[in-house]
Amino acid sequence: MSAGDPILQTIDLVKVYRSGKVDVPALLGVDIAIERGEFVAIMGPSGCGKSTLLHLLGGLDRPTSGRVLLDGVDLSISSDGQRTRLRRDLVGFVFQRFNLLPTLTVLGNLEVARAIHSNGRKIVPAQQLTDTLELVGLGSKMHRRPMELSLGEQQRVAIARALIHKPSIVLADEPTGNLDSVNSDNILRLLQDLNGNLKQTIVMITHNPEAAATGHRTIEMRDGKVVRGGAASRHPAE
Amino acid sequence: MGVITRLAASNLFYRKTKATVSILAVALGIILVTVLVGLADGTINEHSKRIERIGADIILQPPGSSALFAFNSGVIPIKLKEKILQFPGVRSVSPVLMTAGTKVKDSIVLLWGIDADTYPQVGAGIKIVEGRMFSAPYEVVMDTVWASSKQQEVGDSLMLMNQEFKIVGIRQAGDGGRLLLPIGTLQEIMSAEGKASFFLISAISASAVEPLAAVLRKELPGYNPIFSSTYSQAFRENAIAFKQFVRVVTALAIIVSFLVILLAMYTSVVERTKEIGILKAIGASRLFIVGAILLESVFLCLIGIASGYGLSFLTKAWLLHLYPSLTVDISWHRLWTAGAWAMAGGIVGSLYPAYRASRLDPVETLVFE
Numbered sequence: 268m269s270a271g272d273p274i275l276q277t278i279d280l281v282k283v284y285r286s287g288k289v290d291v292p293a294l295l296g297v298d299i300a301i302e303r304g305e306f307v308a309i310m311g312p313s314g315c316g317k318s319t320l321l322h323l324l325g326g327l328d329r330p331t332s333g334r335v336l337l338d339g340v341d342l343s344i345s346s347d348g349q350r351t352r353l354r355r356d357l358v359g360f361v362f363q364r365f366n367l368l369p370t371l372t373v374l375g376n377l378e379v380a381r382a383i384h385s386n387g388r389k390i391v392p393a394q395q396l397t398d399t400l401e402l403v404g405l406g407s408k409m410h411r412r413p414m415e416l417s418l419g420e421q422q423r424v425a426i427a428r429a430l431i432h433k434p435s436i437v438l439a440d441e442p443t444g445n446l447d448s449v450n451s452d453n454i455l456r457l458l459q460d461l462n463g464n465l466k467q468t469i470v471m472i473t474h475n476p477e478a479a480a481t482g483h484r485t486i487e488m489r490d491g492k493v494v495r496g497g498a499a500s501r502h503p504a505e
Numbered sequence: 506m507g508v509i510t511r512l513a514a515s516n517l518f519y520r521k522t523k524a525t526v527s528i529l530a531v532a533l534g535i536i537l538v539t540v541l542v543g544l545a546d547g548t549i550n551e552h553s554k555r556i557e558r559i560g561a562d563i564i565l566q567p568p569g570s571s572a573l574f575a576f577n578s579g580v581i582p583i584k585l586k587e588k589i590l591q592f593p594g595v596r597s598v599s600p601v602l603m604t605a606g607t608k609v610k611d612s613i614v615l616l617w618g619i620d621a622d623t624y625p626q627v628g629a630g631i632k633i634v635e636g637r638m639f640s641a642p643y644e645v646v647m648d649t650v651w652a653s654s655k656q657q658e659v660g661d662s663l664m665l666m667n668q669e670f671k672i673v674g675i676r677q678a679g680d681g682g683r684l685l686l687p688i689g690t691l692q693e694i695m696s697a698e699g700k701a702s703f704f705l706i707s708a709i710s711a712s713a714v715e716p717l718a719a720v721l722r723k724e725l726p727g728y729n730p731i732f733s734s735t736y737s738q739a740f741r742e743n744a745i746a747f748k749q750f751v752r753v754v755t756a757l758a759i760i761v762s763f764l765v766i767l768l769a770m771y772t773s774v775v776e777r778t779k780e781i782g783i784l785k786a787i788g789a790s791r792l793f794i795v796g797a798i799l800l801e802s803v804f805l806c807l808i809g810i811a812s813g814y815g816l817s818f819l820t821k822a823w824l825l826h827l828y829p830s831l832t833v834d835i836s837w838h839r840l841w842t843a844g845a846w847a848m849a850g851g852i853v854g855s856l857y858p859a860y861r862a863s864r865l866d867p868v869e870t871l872v873f874e
């Protein structure tokens with residue numbers, strides 16, 4: 268594929284969850300394209316399908332119909348194992364609810380991620396873990412357990428964990444949702460820096476218009492559809 | 506230590522109560538095997554060693570007496586003794602009649618009816634330390650261990666199989682039965698007149714033993730002459746019931762650890778759906794998840810087995826304290842097999858939870874609360 272192709276693209280993406288006997292439509296035909304190096308925000312009311320879209324973009328789940336192309340690979344027809352490998356090597360996820368492993372320290376959580384990445388294409392040097400923790404301002408707390416941290420600190424650990432292998436794509440589900448404005452600004456600046464310096468593609472869900480404004484473009488969703496900003500912006504940050 | 510090892514270990518310590526219960530349950534399986542089998546081993550060793558130590562050259566068992574304690578009842582006609590004495594190389598023959606385990610003073614004991622005249626001729630004899638050898642019916646001689654554990658003295662009377670006996674002597678423990686009485690009296694009580702359970706035979710010289718055994722085998726078809734020196738081994742090899750017992754008990758231990766680990770790991774997987782989901786979301790392969798769960802089970806088993814080993818020895822000490830006349834032999838071989846099987850049971854038990862964990866859908870676990 269050429270460098271001009273979008274790194275992430277969806278074509279008529281539909282996702283219907285089955286909850287018991289009821290069908291819950293979450294995405295009703297979503298077409299978006301995201302260029303390499305773009306920093307995109309996704310906004311929309313609760314329940315409109317933002318998280319669902321993000322999970323499909325990262326190959327966590329399979330669409331009901333339609334296609335998801337990640338770096339040219341069609342995730343909708345990839346096997347579980349293939350999607351797992353792509354996710355491991357290319358994607359860093361930050362979840363809406365930061366799911367850290369409670370029994371390990373901050374550093375331990377990052378080490379597990381490192382162990383997982385070491386099965387793949389990227390060997391993460393140990394130094395990278397402490398460097399990343401310094402980057403998110405947690406250098407002094409790496410031997411604490413998640414329970415001993417504030418929500419904002421836990422979220423920053425989750426972010427650090429998503430970044431250690433320098434993924435080409437960072438998918439973040441409300442990374443600033445639990446943070447005060449100071450911490451939130453720090454995280455947003457961090458994402459901006461990563462995007463600017465490492466040319467990482469960033470897709471971030473947020474409810475906060477100011478946070479959304481740090482990106483190049485905002486995709487607006489409503490009731491399982493994109494209502495604005497779905498097409499790639501012509502000039503991602505260079 | 507690798508982080509995955511630490512993850513498994515920390516998960517265990519994080520849920521202390523559950524881990525402790527699982528570990529104790531695995532340990533229980535181990536204790537079950539080592540102590541029960543040790544008890545059986547001990548009893549068998551002890552019994553056969555006692556026969557060995559009498560010092561006869563050959564023990565002649567009746568036909569079909571391969572199973573454990575099959576010579577309980579008298580089946581050899583005493584008359585046979587005269588015939589055997591005609592064989593070349595025989596020095597002396599002494600019949601022994603033995604009861605099945607009989608309850609005396611709250612413990613099970615084998616009563617030995619012996620012939621006071623010939624018994625000393627086939628072996629080292631009986632060393633009386635107090636009182637005298639029996640010389641009349643319904644007299645009994647006990648050994649020093651029994652005397653001290655049951656606190657019996659010379660002159661006491663003792664009920665054996667509903668008959669009153671008089672204790673006339675105490676002898677040095679080590680060989681033969683703990684309680685010796687005249688074979689005639691025991692035949693009468695057991696209604697086994699003219700019968701013996703086995704013969705103790707001694708040869709004129711060491712080199713005459715093997716030829717004698719060959720003659721016995723030829724002249725008394727079906728009878729089973731066993732060299733005293735290999736008695737324990739032969740006894741054990743022929744003890745089919747004993748082998749089955751060991752298998753059953755070992756199977757129990759396997760089942761216990763299988764179920765315990767299955768349950769423990771299954772509940773762990775259910776409790777940790779989210780954490781497993783996050784590992785998968787980060788890119789952990791199924792194999793990685795399976796490995797992490799297996800590792801945790803291996804830890805549980807290892808700690809359980811180690812505790813089981815320790816507790817087995819404690820249990821043994823406690824049992825011997827309560828019942829000094831018991832013999833419990835805990836061998837490395839038995840410990841090793843019990844541990845290996847418990848581990849195998851545990852690993853098999855963790856396969857299903859591990860499989861379930863590896864199949865968890867990360868989205869289900871992450872999105873929906």
Ligand SMILES: Nc1ncnc2c1ncn2[C@@H]1O[C@H](COP(=O)(O)OP(=O)(O)OP(=O)(O)O)[C@@H](O)[C@H]1O
Nearest residue numbers: 284286291293313314315316317318319869872873
């Ligand atoms: N695993 C699931 N099973 C069934 N229904 C689901 C599942 N996950 C999400 N849904 C439903 O799909 C719809 C979209 O959910 P989604 O989580 O994508 O919304 P969202 O835009 O991220 O909302 P929020 O801003 O509250 O996080 C909702 O109606 C939700 O109830």
Ligand SMILES: [Mg+2]
Nearest residue numbers: 317318319363
């Ligand atoms: Mg959401």
